[in-house]
Amino acid sequence: MESFIEFHSKSSGIYLSVKNILYKKKTKYQEILVFENEFFGRVLALDNLIMTTTKDEFIYHEMLSHVPMKSHPNPKSILIIGGGDGGTLREVLKYPIDKAYLVEIDEEVINVSKIFFPELSKSFDDKRVKVIIMDAIEWVKKNNEKFDVVLIDSTDPIGIAEGLISEKFLQNVKKLMNDISVICIQSESPFYHLEILEKIYKTFKNVFSNAYVYTAPIPTYPGGYWSFTISFLGLNAPEIRNQYIIENLKFYNDEIHKSCFSLPQFLKERIYGAN
Amino acid sequence: MESFIEFHSKSSGIYLSVKNILYKKKTKYQEILVFENEFFGRVLALDNLIMTTTKDEFIYHEMLSHVPMKSHPNPKSILIIGGGDGGTLREVLKYPIDKAYLVEIDEEVINVSKIFFPELSKSFDDKRVKVIIMDAIEWVKKNNEKFDVVLIDSTDPIGIAEGLISEKFLQNVKKLMNDISVICIQSESPFYHLEILEKIYKTFKNVFSNAYVYTAPIPTYPGGYWSFTISFLGLNAPEIRNQYIIENLKFYNDEIHKSCFSLPQFLKERIYGAN
Numbered sequence: 001m002e003s004f005i006e007f008h009s010k011s012s013g014i015y016l017s018v019k020n021i022l023y024k025k026k027t028k029y030q031e032i033l034v035f036e037n038e039f040f041g042r043v044l045a046l047d048n049l050i051m052t053t054t055k056d057e058f059i060y061h062e063m064l065s066h067v068p069m070k071s072h073p074n075p076k077s078i079l080i081i082g083g084g085d086g087g088t089l090r091e092v093l094k095y096p097i098d099k100a101y102l103v104e105i106d107e108e109v110i111n112v113s114k115i116f117f118p119e120l121s122k123s124f125d126d127k128r129v130k131v132i133i134m135d136a137i138e139w140v141k142k143n144n145e146k147f148d149v150v151l152i153d154s155t156d157p158i159g160i161a162e163g164l165i166s167e168k169f170l171q172n173v174k175k176l177m178n179d180i181s182v183i184c185i186q187s188e189s190p191f192y193h194l195e196i197l198e199k200i201y202k203t204f205k206n207v208f209s210n211a212y213v214y215t216a217p218i219p220t221y222p223g224g225y226w227s228f229t230i231s232f233l234g235l236n237a238p239e240i241r242n243q244y245i246i247e248n249l250k251f252y253n254d255e256i257h258k259s260c261f262s263l264p265q266f267l268k269e270r271i272y273g274a275n
Numbered sequence: 276m277e278s279f280i281e282f283h284s285k286s287s288g289i290y291l292s293v294k295n296i297l298y299k300k301k302t303k304y305q306e307i308l309v310f311e312n313e314f315f316g317r318v319l320a321l322d323n324l325i326m327t328t329t330k331d332e333f334i335y336h337e338m339l340s341h342v343p344m345k346s347h348p349n350p351k352s353i354l355i356i357g358g359g360d361g362g363t364l365r366e367v368l369k370y371p372i373d374k375a376y377l378v379e380i381d382e383e384v385i386n387v388s389k390i391f392f393p394e395l396s397k398s399f400d401d402k403r404v405k406v407i408i409m410d411a412i413e414w415v416k417k418n419n420e421k422f423d424v425v426l427i428d429s430t431d432p433i434g435i436a437e438g439l440i441s442e443k444f445l446q447n448v449k450k451l452m453n454d455i456s457v458i459c460i461q462s463e464s465p466f467y468h469l470e471i472l473e474k475i476y477k478t479f480k481n482v483f484s485n486a487y488v489y490t491a492p493i494p495t496y497p498g499g500y501w502s503f504t505i506s507f508l509g510l511n512a513p514e515i516r517n518q519y520i521i522e523n524l525k526f527y528n529d530e531i532h533k534s535c536f537s538l539p540q541f542l543k544e545r546i547y548g549a550n
Contacts, residue, residue, distance in 0.1 A: 005290050011313035017286040038286035056466070059539070191331070191494050217492050217500035219466050224499010225492035251539045259534030264334070264526040 004035065004043070006050055008192050008222035014050070016043065022116055029106045029160050034116045040220060042116055044085060046109070046155055050220045057087050057120065058250045060186070060226065063216040065091035066252040067260065068149050068184040068230055073241045075148045079176065081136040081164065083153035084109030090123035092149070094246045100129050101147075103136045105160065137163045140172040148178050152185035157196060165200050170207040180234035183208065190215060190267050191223035201271055204231045212238050213271050214260040216251070279310065279318070281325055283467050283497035289325070291318065297391055304381045304435050309391045315495060317391055319360060321384070321430055325495045332362050332395065333525045335461070335501065338491040340366035341527040342535065343424050343459040343505055348516045350423045354451065356411045356439065358428035359384030365398035367424070369521045375404050376422075378411045380435065412438045415447040423453050427460035432471060440475050445482040455509035458483065465490060465542050466498035476546050479506045487513050488546050489535040491526070 007013040016037045023034040033045040041054025052060065065088050069075050076098045080088050084104040092100055104110060110131065113121040124131065132139060150173055154161040163169055165185070177183065187200040197213070204211035208231035218226045230238055240257055263271065282288040291312045298309040308320040316329030327335065340363050344350050351373045355363050359379040367375055379385060385406065388396040399406065407414060425448055429436040438444055440460070452458065462475040472488070479486035483506030493501045505513055515532055538546065 007290075009314040011292040011294070012315060013290045015280050015282075015288045015290040019286070039284040040287060215492070217490070217498070219498040219500065223492070223494040225494065250541045253540045253543065255537035255543075256539060259537035262530035262534035264531060265528045266525045268528065268530075 004037075004045070006045070006048060008189075014220060016040065023112055025108065027106055027108045030155070032108060032112055034112060043220075044112070044117065047159065049156060051155065052085050052087060052117070052120070053220050054117070054119070056219050057085075059216055059218050060221070061087035061091050061120075062249055062252040063214075063260070064088055064151055064153060064184060064186055064228060066246065066249070067214060067228065067238065067257055068151060068182040069095055070240050070242060070244075070257060071230070071232070071235070071238050072148055072182050073180065075182075075242070077145070077147045077149075077178075079103070079147040079150045081150070081152045081154065081173075082161070083151065085113040085117055086110070086121040086123045088151055088153045089129060090120060092151070093123055093126050093128065095244055097128060100126075101132060101145075102129065103132045103134060103139050105133070105135050107133045137169055140169065140176060143176060146176055146178050148181050150177060150181070150183040152183070154186065156188065156193075157200070165203060167203050167207060170203060174207060174233070177233050182230065182232055182235070184228055184230040187213065187227045187229040189222040190225055190227050190264075193222070194267075194270060197227050197229070198270060200229050204229050207231070208233060210236060212261055213263060213267070214238070215263065215267075216260060279312075279320070281320070281323060283464075289495060291315065298387055300383065302381055302383045305430070307383060307387055309387060318495075319387070319392065322434065324431060326430065327360050327362060327392070327395070328495050329392070329394070331494050332360075334491055334493050335496070336362035336366050336395075337524055337527040338489075338535070339363055339426055339428055339459060339461055339503060341521065341524070342489060342503065342513065342532055343426060343457040344370055345515050345517060345519075345532060346505070346507070346510070346513050347423055347457050348455065350457075350517070352420070352422045352424075352453075354378070354422040354425045356425070356427045356429065356448075357436070358426065360388040360392055361385070361396040361398045363426055363428045364404060365395060367426070368398055368401050368403065370519055372403060375401075376407060376420075377404065378407045378409060378414050380408070380410050382408045412444055415444065415451060418451060421451055421453045423456050425452060425456070425458040427458070429461065431463065431468075432475070440478060442478050442482055445478060449482060449508070452508050457505065457507055457510070459503055459505040462488065462502045462504040464497040465500055465502050465539075468497070469542075469545060472502050472504070473545060475504050479504050482506070483508060485511060487536055488538060488542070489513070490538065490542075491535060
């Protein structure tokens with residue numbers, strides 16, 4: 001194997017040359033691949049879809065974490081669904097939180113991250129963290145602790161992650177959310193997966209009564225352009241609501257928080273149906 | 276040839292399958308290639324770098340045109356340097372302008388666009404348009420008409436387009452600009468070409484006293500994320516300054532105009548040196 005192509009459609013994709021393969025294993029849930037690329041550094045792929053790379057992981061993890069975290073007046077308890085690489089966990093731990101639960105279905109993703117992505121997985125050592133290896137769909141039915149911020153950091157919602165965007169699952173998640181709380185999910189590429197994004201938006205709006213879409217450029221994801229969908233309980237509008245100063249961020253800042261909700265016309269019309 | 280890879284670095288790039296090659300020719304200046312791809316439609320590549328595709332050309336052309344056009348109180352005379360495919364021209368002609376000059380070095384790009392990209396090149400039929408086939412570096416020395424808006428729509432500023440970001444050239448362009456006027460240039464990928472972007476920003480700031488960088492996601496350009504640099508004479512800050520209503524845009528809108536200047540932290544620090 002000298003090169004890796006992730007197809008985004010049948011006829012287009014991203015090309016990466018493979019310097020060397022560091023790990024390859026088929027688990028019960030998916031195929032995990034870690035390889036080295038000269039430009040992007042270490043690359044983690046699940047079922048041949050790039051999940052994260054050393055070079056650009058900061059964008060996805062900062063944008064999935066800080067927009068919801070800064071939208072809450074005082075986030076103390078965090079639930080991450082998926083996120084086995086530890087990157088999202090690392091970001092939420094930058095706040096003075098009390099606890100962060102991470103519910104990951106595939107323990108091997110965590111193990112692999114601990115070996116090959118220490119800058120992400122170092123977060124697992126923090127005392128505030130509790131890791132639960134379980135299918136989140138089952139876990140949310142049984143758990144009765146509540147959370148201020150819920151982050152759904154899943155693979156593409158086809159295959160094993162499909163259930164994470166169902167109304168039934170989200171209704172169960174809602175029962176675990178405090179009266180004032182925020183939920184956010186990665187919602188795919190506006191260029192390649194507009195139907196999935198639209199479906200996620202509508203489901204969120206249905207379940208949580210409100211929903212907003214924001215975007216960020218992520219070079220190793222399809223189209224280099226990614227979306228996130230966020231909803232609120234007991235709050236409205238995605239304002240900055242706490243003054244915690246998080247240092248050393250490379251992507252997120254207050255201006256980005258405000259501007260990331262401005263959608264291109266084609267997306268605005270499709271999602272909000274407005275002009 | 277069954278596939279096309281544009282390398283963005285030695286080890287990464289975009290992969291497109293080639294349904295069929297429509298045109299391939301080496302001109303005096305560059306190699307022109309037009310092929311069909313199932314997802315992106317028709318693709319125009321110059322020296323193997325993707326310039327435009329049927330599917331995503333609206334983003335680049337709208338963002339290069341409307342941000343500067345809407346920043347001017349009443350743009351009447353437009354100069355486009357490069358832009359032989361006609362896409363930028365099409366956008367500026369949506370305003371009630373008096374004249375649009377297009378100075379393109381390679382006539383064959385215009386010819387090819389007229390055959391294979393009619394939705395872009397239809398703009399050449401407009402009576403307000405004057406096409407000049409000439410090296411812009413020579414043309415700006417001789418011309419003495421003045422313009423409200425100058426758009427530099429060039430290939431990557433290495434090779435034939437390198438002179439278009441030199442201080443000497445930009446000083447000559449400045450002489451052709453009205454007391455109240457705007458100049459804008461495509462300034463490459465913030466992920467892949469940060470040094471070129473920084474150089475363009477500094478040169479613009481030097482020549483025009485002010486400069487601002489804005490960005491847009493463009494799936495077929497390196498990193499899927501592109502930058503533009505804009506400067507003003509007799510104006511400051513990139514505000515919306517006219518109320519012309521341009522209908523049927525697919526990317527640009529007023530919110531995008533305001534938000535596209537918000538830069539991610541790594542870029543903000545690199546360009547403006549601020550926190």
